[in-house]
Amino acid sequence: MKPLFSMLLCVGMLFGTEGQEVYEKKCASCHQGYIPMSKIKENFLDHNNTLLKLTAPTLNQLSYRLKQRIGDPKGDNDIHRMEVAAFVSEYVLHPDREKSLCLDDVMQYFQTMPSLKGKVTEEELEAVSAYIYDLEKESAEEDSVQYEGFEQALQQAKKTHKIIMIKAMTKDCHFCRKMEREVLVEKEVADLLEKDFISLTIDISTTELPLGLKTELTPSFIFIDENANVLLNIPGSWNKTDFLEILKEAKRKQR
Ligand code: HEC
Structure with missing residues (x-):
């Protein structure tokens, strides 16, 4: 034995x-x-x-x-x-x-x-x-989860001159789902997002936002340019017309 x-x-x-x-x-x-x-x-x-x-x-x-x-x-x-x-x-x-x-x-x-x-x-x-x-x-995990997603989005933004849109959400956020289902899928919105934006969803209950950003409210939409400057940080759920305005405002702020 x-x-x-x-x-x-x-x-x-x-x-x-x-x-x-x-x-x-x-x-x-x-x-x-x-x-x-x-x-x-x-x-x-x-x-x-x-x-x-x-x-x-x-x-x-x-x-x-x-x-x-x-x-x-x-x-x-x-x-x-x-x-x-x-x-x-x-x-x-x-x-x-x-x-x-x-x-x-x-x-x-x-x-x-x-x-x-x-x-x-x-x-x-x-x-x-x-x-x-x-x-x-x-x-x-600590220093790269999602962060890396942002990093990749930033690389992509540099190449394409698109704006990064971070959707800060949590899984059980009713208004996040509502917006996802009713506004973000609207053709006009989806087309504009596709053309000029890189979307990145971050679950803030599990993952920290990049660049030391903070938000308590979900959803929040944070727009960041290719040089990692925050253009807009807008909390709340929006209807289609208002959300299109927000996207256009982000475009105006981009240089
Ligand atoms: C002579 C240098 C060299 C050695 C030795 C070497 N690697 Fe690599 N490896 C690279 C380079 C350069 C890359 C990045 C370029 C590429 O993906 O081909 C790479 C990429 C990889 C990737 C793919 C990474 C990705 O992101 O897709 C894996 C997996 C990997 N190596 C595993 C290993 C493992 C396991 C060993 C040892 C058993 C090993 N490598 C030994 C040079 C090396």
């Missing part, structure tokens, strides 16, 4: 550290470890990557994106882990920029990842995926 027991112990211990080991041996030469999102943003947005000189997404960027973009993050966790592991295995063996989840503006600084085919085993990939998945859960 005894040898078997100690063997099991070893296996267990192996599993705990193996993912990290694989990362350090086979991924860390390119993918740096945890760097706070604020630093990463500063690096790319203000310094054209001269600050950190990253050659690949950092481990927390990978972890965050994989968890957000692959499969259903809110669904069954075991299934989600499998989906993420499947993506990682596939990507590492057959990297493909088209499949990459990185933002274009960040990707321009990176070469396509070389395939690690033959250099890493299926077991190692599984272990390293789990390691990436579990990485710094708290800190990665």
